[in-house]
Every structure is written in C-alpha cells, then in structure tokens.
Amino acid sequence: MRILLVEDNADLADAIVRRMRRDGHALDWQSDGLKAASVLRYQSFDLIVLDIGLPRLSGLGLLAGLRERGDATPVLMLTARDGIEDRVQALDAGADDYLAKPFDFREFEARCRVLLRRNRGQASAIVQIGGFAFDSGAHRVSLDGDAIELPNREFRLLEILIGKLGQVVSKDEIGNGLFGFDDEAGPNAIELYVGRLRKRLAAAPLRIVTVRGAGYMIEASDAAPADAPVEPADG
Structure with missing residues (x-):
C-alpha cells in the first residue's frame, strides 16, 4: 500500500x-x-x-x-x-x-x-476463499492450513488485487500501491511481480487474469487460465 x-x-x-x-x-x-x-x-x-x-x-x-x-x-x-x-x-x-x-x-x-x-471496504483482516486464506493482520497467506511464503512486495500485490476481488485493477493503481518515489521500478516491474505471484498461487482456488489494455483481476474461479488475456467489456 x-x-x-x-x-x-x-x-x-x-x-x-x-x-x-x-x-x-x-x-x-x-x-x-x-x-x-x-x-x-x-x-x-x-x-x-x-x-x-x-x-x-x-x-x-x-x-x-x-x-x-x-x-x-x-x-x-x-x-x-x-x-x-x-x-x-x-x-x-x-x-x-x-x-x-x-x-x-x-x-x-x-x-x-x-x-x-x-x-478498501474490508471489515475483516482475513479473506477466505475455499481453503485459501489471506490474513493481512498476521501477514500470512495459507492454503488448507499450509503457509504460502510470499516476499513482501508480492504480498502487497496480492493485497491490492484481493482487495478488489473480481474487479479490474489498472497497472497505474498497482504501481501506485507498490512503489514510492524512491523506488526503482522498471517498465516491466509489475508484469514481473504478477508472474511471480501467479506461480506461487498456482494451487490456490483463484486466478490472476490479464485484462488486455486495462490491467489485472483476481477471481475465485478456475474458469480462465491464469495467463489468458481477457478483453474488457464494452463501455
């Protein structure tokens, strides 16, 4: 954040x-x-x-x-x-x-x-999706009780995405939340962190979807492959 x-x-x-x-x-x-x-x-x-x-x-x-x-x-x-x-x-x-x-x-x-x-409109520190749990208070991510180890920046990326579950989050919004004025972030930094996070969440019941021209969306669904680009809806 x-x-x-x-x-x-x-x-x-x-x-x-x-x-x-x-x-x-x-x-x-x-x-x-x-x-x-x-x-x-x-x-x-x-x-x-x-x-x-x-x-x-x-x-x-x-x-x-x-x-x-x-x-x-x-x-x-x-x-x-x-x-x-x-x-x-x-x-x-x-x-x-x-x-x-x-x-x-x-x-x-x-x-x-x-x-x-x-x-972010969250009343609780814990977001539960099936056997997956994201606990911002304890700084812990787990699947069926087993911890998923995430470096701090990937944890914060997940926090940004999961705070808008099922909604598209733009690259600008992600970059604004991840990087300060003093951070050195290359043009492909967001894609790099998203790729790393996808791998770490491969077994979880949620997917990070690329919405072409708009950003990324995390959803509690296996309907789309993690790397599949999705066209934004009209309007």
Whole structure:
C-alpha cells in the first residue's frame, strides 16, 4: 500500500519508514506541511500518517485543505499532545484516527492496518476463499492450513488485487500501491511481480487474469487460465 508520512522528527520518521518498508509498503516521507500539501495535489495515497506540529503548515491546516477539496484519504493523526481538546480538534478536522506520542509500534501498525482495510471496504483482516486464506493482520497467506511464503512486495500485490476481488485493477493503481518515489521500478516491474505471484498461487482456488489494455483481476474461479488475456467489456 502507498503511504505518505508527514513528520518533522527525523528520528521517528526514519524508524517508521524503515519499519513500514520492511513490511512491503511503499512509503514516502515529507517533513514540511506545505511540501506535503503540494505532493497531495498530484499524488494519491492509500493512507496519510500526519503529525499535528509541522513547519510552515500545521497538520490540522493540511488536513482541513484536504477535506475541503473532497479528498477522503484515511488520515492517522500523530501528536505529542495528549489532551482531550487536541484529540477532539483532530477528529473534528477530519482525521480518521489519532495516536499520541510516544507510541508502541505494534499499536501504530495495527491502526494503519485498520484504516487501510477500511479504505478498501474490508471489515475483516482475513479473506477466505475455499481453503485459501489471506490474513493481512498476521501477514500470512495459507492454503488448507499450509503457509504460502510470499516476499513482501508480492504480498502487497496480492493485497491490492484481493482487495478488489473480481474487479479490474489498472497497472497505474498497482504501481501506485507498490512503489514510492524512491523506488526503482522498471517498465516491466509489475508484469514481473504478477508472474511471480501467479506461480506461487498456482494451487490456490483463484486466478490472476490479464485484462488486455486495462490491467489485472483476481477471481475465485478456475474458469480462465491464469495467463489468458481477457478483453474488457464494452463501455
């Protein structure tokens, strides 16, 4: 998933960046409120982690501008202030959740997972298809109880596809979720990861279908071979 971190504490930001990238997330970091606001005008994200106290433009000011223009991206607000008024102010400004510093990284990651699931319309961390199970909370994929080992980026690719089960996901949307500004991704990177994921899911009761000219779709069906291109429907 593509995450924007807006935090001016370099040590905390570095710890969050390393931890989230280690889990396979594409994470971009801005330390300045105005720069972050500029980025958000041309780049979409699945989640924004936003500090209240920022240089040049506060987190509350950035969030207010975001909501005023109809951007509903989930926002997890961070602050060193733990007063009830600060929490109420952040939530009233449009924050989806609130976490006071210092925090336990396990709680931080859990709150991020909830907001990412909510953004994809998933109530549960577990998606079950026959004997196949995808558990985003435990970072585990299994078939009939046996674990399917997936590298982090392939796990995140599966997360993107399975979050829209039966729907076409464009290459742009996949690339946006997998790669941050600092990632080196060649023109064939998505095809490479899709090919690897198909092989690892060969025995599972679902298939990744190529929709010619549109992107990819994962479906709970054996009706089409995994590598068969499908023409998009008219309209």
